Amino acid sequence: MLTKLPFDAAIDLESLQKRTSExxxxxxxxxxxxFVAESDFPLAEPIAQRLRAAIDSGDLGYAxxxxxxxAYASFAQQRYGLTVDPADVHALPEVMVGVAEILRAISALGxxxxxxIINTPVYPPFFSxxxxxxxxISDAPLRRDGTRFALDFDAxxxxxRDGARVLLLxxxxxxxxxxxxxxxxxxLAALAQRYSVIVLSDEIHAPLVLPGATFxxxxxxxxxxxxxxxxxxxxxxxxxxxxxxxxxxxxSDDASRELLRRLPNAMTERTGHLxxxxxxxxxxxxxxxxxxxxxxxxxxxxxxRYIFDRAGLNAxxxxxxxxxxxxxxxxxxxxxxxxxxxxxxxxxxxxxPGTAFGKAYPQWVRFNFATSTAIxxxxxxxxxxxxxxxx
Ligand SMILES: Cc1ncc(COP(=O)(O)O)c(C=O)c1O
Numbered sequence: 001m002l003t004k005l006p007f008d009a010a011i012d013l014e015s016l017q018k019r020t021s022e023x024x025x026x027x028x029x030x031x032x033x034x035f036v037a038e039s040d041f042p043l044a045e046p047i048a049q050r051l052r053a054a055i056d057s058g059d060l061g062y063a064x065x066x067x068x069x070x071a072y073a074s075f076a077q078q079r080y081g082l083t084v085d086p087a088d089v090h091a092l093p094e095v096m097v098g099v100a101e102i103l104r105a106i107s108a109l110g111x112x113x114x115x116x117i118i119n120t121p122v123y124p125p126f127f128s129x130x131x132x133x134x135x136x137i138s139d140a141p142l143r144r145d146g147t148r149f150a151l152d153f154d155a156x157x158x159x160x161r162d163g164a165r166v167l168l169l170x171x172x173x174x175x176x177x178x179x180x181x182x183x184x185x186x187x188l189a190a191l192a193q194r195y196s197v198i199v200l201s202d203e204i205h206a207p208l209v210l211p212g213a214t215f216x217x218x219x220x221x222x223x224x225x226x227x228x229x230x231x232x233x234x235x236x237x238x239x240x241x242x243x244x245x246x247x248x249x250x251x252s253d254d255a256s257r258e259l260l261r262r263l264p265n266a267m268t269e270r271t272g273h274l275x276x277x278x279x280x281x282x283x284x285x286x287x288x289x290x291x292x293x294x295x296x297x298x299x300x301x302x303x304x305r306y307i308f309d310r311a312g313l314n315a316x317x318x319x320x321x322x323x324x325x326x327x328x329x330x331x332x333x334x335x336x337x338x339x340x341x342x343x344x345x346x347x348x349x350x351x352x353p354g355t356a357f358g359k360a361y362p363q364w365v366r367f368n369f370a371t372s373t374a375i376x377x378x379x380x381x382x383x384x385x386x387x388x389x390x391x
Contacts, residue, residue: 001306002373005299006292010042011372021243032349034379037174039240039325039370041293046285047239047278054277063246063273065091067280072233072248075283079207082217084250090260091271092247095204096129098232098267099168102200102249103133105262106166115164117197119151120358121328123174130168138164141358142176147319149176149328151184153191160195167197171218172205175328175357175366177321179209182216189218189225198255199229204247205324207238207290210298213322219252228255235282237324238290240370246275297325300369300376307373311380312387325370332363334387340365347386349379 017029023038054060069086076082092098103116115138116130130137140155156167169188172179180188192199201218209215222229234247251257282290301320304327308316315333329351331339340353343365354364369376 002303003299005373006296007041008296008372008374011040011375013375013378016040016375027344027350030348031344032375032379032382034368034371034376035350035352035366037237037326037368037370038242039237039293039368040372040375041240041296041370044239044282044286044289046289047241047281050277050281051274054274059273059277061273062269063091063271063276065246065268065271065276068246068248068276071280071283072250075207075287076217078287080215080217080220082220084252088251088257088260090249090251090263091268091276092232092249092263093245093267093270093272093275095202095232095234095236095247096125097270098247098249099126099200099202100129100133101263101267102230102232102259103130103135103166105259106198107134108262109259114166115159115162117156117159117164117167119156119170119173121149121175121354121361121364122170122357123202124356126168126170135166138162139358141360142173142178147317149173149178151180151188153187156188157191157195160191160197165197167192167199169199169201169218171201171203172209172213172215172321172323174205174324175326175352177319177324177326177328179213179215179322182214182221185216185218185221189222189227189229192222192227192229193225197227199227201229201231203231203233204237206233207235208294208297208325209323210294210301210321215323219250222252226253228253228259230256230259235279235286238293239278239282239286241275241278241282244275244278245270245272246279247271248279297370300325300373301327303373304369304376307377307380311377311384313380313384325368327367327369329365329367330363331365336363339363343383343386345386346389347382347384349382349386
């Protein structure tokens with residue numbers, strides 16, 4: 001059964017096609033994009049108002065992130081029950097720039113080209129960013145826990161024992177949508193303590209934790225273990241502001257504070273000033289909007305199976321995510337060589353190919369459902385058409 005979701009009436013394909021962002025311009029106009037993690041939701045009004053005010057007053061100079069720390073501290077307290085000292089919050093242009101620069105800062109303190117543990121399948125820029133910073137990848141793949149993916153502590157420990165010095169955690173996890181439990185994060189923190197591993201926790205999807213899951217910020221868990229951890233996050237997924245270039249890194253122990261002090265001044269200078277405005281508005285006045293986003297995604301997650309089945313996509317397997325708007329689809333039963341390429345070429349619908357997230361996933365695709373029911377139905381229809389055509 002389909003339900004009317006909060007943003008359904010506000011989203012229309014013709015208006016979206018006038019957008020000029022990556023999602024709407026990467027492929028030709030006749031391709032329906034459900035790939036990159038941008039949402040199709042209308043902009044939150046408090047953000048729109050703040051951006052309009054900045055433009056109207058010509059406030060378009062270099063970023064001066066006054067108020068950013070306080071804004072995040074109030075959000076973290078309200079949303080996660082986490083106490084953050086605003087002085088521990090540092091502005092960055094992007095989450096991944098932050099990861100690269102923190103790795104460089106760790107290198108500068110001694111050692112270069114060490115290994116960073118990741119848990120595939122995982123957000124593709126994890127691979128490139130680690131390499132860009134001069135480190136190498138040490139994969140501890142997620143394990144299958146029934147139909148769900150979860151951290152594999154044996155694999156993580158083996159990589160740590162092999163000498164990896166950093167773990168880049170994706171929490172919540174993209175693309176599998178897992179919210180790691182606090183027990184799991186404690187186990188991870190205990191391993192990090194035993195092997196002196198620094199944990200960088202990418203919590204960009206945390207504002208989008210959906211009903212049924214409880215998000216634990218890694219810094220809160222790490223507290224009792226005396227380990228070094230940095231949290232990196234932004235408002236860009238919850239409020240769809242990725243193009244405005246503003247993220248934050250938060251230190252929560254002496255060593256991580258020292259690392260963040262070593263970040264180049266250019267980090268703040270390269271942060272987008274409009275991004276700072278938008279992020280402050282999101283974290284302080286954007287919670288009612290975020291609640292609507294979460295309700296919409298929760299509803300979409302609940303009807304995705306029905307939409308796929310009704311389109312004849314019964315053979316696609318997926319487990320609804322705990323957080324976010326990405327569905328990680330197992331297309332093995334379709335018997336295709338390249339599922340994403342087939343959907344694109346024959347159905348004119350763009351999804352992310354699984355191999356971008358880990359080489360063990362040629363039969364998987366990632367589907368972005370942060371849109372209207374009508375557009376998700378159209379994407380499913382196109383995927384289904386692709387399966388009935390040949391050539
Ligand atoms: C886990 C994860 N980290 C980072 C990013 C990108 O963040 P940024 O554009 O701020 O680097 C994304 C975007 O989808 C993501 O899913």
